[in-house]
Amino acid sequence: MRRKLAAGNWKMNGLTTQLVELDNILKSNENPAVDLLICPPATLIASAAKHARGSAMMIGGQDCHVNLSGAHTGDISAEMLRDSGALAVILGHSERRQDHNETDQIVCKKTQTAMENGLISVVCLGESLEQRESGETLQVIGAQLAGSVPDCATSDTLVIAYEPIWAIGTGLVPSLEQIAEVHDFIREKLTERFGTDMANGVRILYGGSVKPDNAAEIFGVSNVDGALVGGASLSAQDFCPIISALEAYA
Numbered sequence: 001m002r003r004k005l006a007a008g009n010w011k012m013n014g015l016t017t018q019l020v021e022l023d024n025i026l027k028s029n030e031n032p033a034v035d036l037l038i039c040p041p042a043t044l045i046a047s048a049a050k051h052a053r054g055s056a057m058m059i060g061g062q063d064c065h066v067n068l069s070g071a072h073t074g075d076i077s078a079e080m081l082r083d084s085g086a087l088a089v090i091l092g093h094s095e096r097r098q099d100h101n102e103t104d105q106i107v108c109k110k111t112q113t114a115m116e117n118g119l120i121s122v123v124c125l126g127e128s129l130e131q132r133e134s135g136e137t138l139q140v141i142g143a144q145l146a147g148s149v150p151d152c153a154t155s156d157t158l159v160i161a162y163e164p165i166w167a168i169g170t171g172l173v174p175s176l177e178q179i180a181e182v183h184d185f186i187r188e189k190l191t192e193r194f195g196t197d198m199a200n201g202v203r204i205l206y207g208g209s210v211k212p213d214n215a216a217e218i219f220g221v222s223n224v225d226g227a228l229v230g231g232a233s234l235s236a237q238d239f240c241p242i243i244s245a246l247e248a249y250a
């Protein structure tokens with residue numbers, strides 16, 4: 001049985017004052033029936049990890065470098081994330097694929113490094129609106145999945161997030177049938193490559209405009225094991241109802 005996961009991606013948002021929201025989320029979720037993960041900007045990881053210590057909440061990064069150290073100005077390594085208290089990392093988010101030209105090959109190398117250094121990797125996949133409208137969604141998702149996930153992945157270290165690019169921050173959400181089609185497809189492809197036992201243990205999250213008012217119906221969809229939430233994870237007021245909606249399926 002896969003344990004559900006409610007994950008928040010704060011993206012490039014949040015000064016130290018934002019950490020009060022972590023406390024608010026934790027106050028309302030002392031003993032959650034689902035796993036919790038918050039990925040703040042790198043500047044807040046160490047303090048967030050202190051706030052979350054002893055709680056059910058994991059703290060994660062939003063990216064890591066392929067290498068563990070060296071002359072890579074501005075980058076952060078998997079080892080540094082671990083050292084700061086992070087237990088997970090988001091990799092291959094569409095914003096990084098776009099803003100930093102990250103290819104599947106780069107995402108795959110980063111994911112391997114993250115896994116080898118003990119980080120749960122939340123690998124993001126998603127099609128553009130143009131690809132969706134031209135009927136290429138499954139082909140795109142299949143190629144990203146094959147190219148971005150390393151052979152060393154296990155059900156403990158790999159989480160997949162399906163995030164249609166056109167649904168991120170737009171208020172647009174695919175139909176429940178469209179979400180089910182992609183999530184079922186991802187499970188099928190994982191099974192073909194890694195076998196049933198491993199594939200059945202991997203959590204597949206949906207991401208893209210998840211809000212308190214649509215979370216429950218999305219969580220009822222086949223093979224949806226939780227959410228990767230952007231905007232609505234920035235406030236406990238919005239994120240807590242999403243956690244509660246997920247707990248109903250735990």
Ligand SMILES: O=C[C@H](O)COP(=O)(O)O
Nearest residue numbers: 009168169208209230231
């Ligand atoms: O990583 C999170 C996603 O990009 C979703 O962002 P959003 O919930 O603001 O649409």
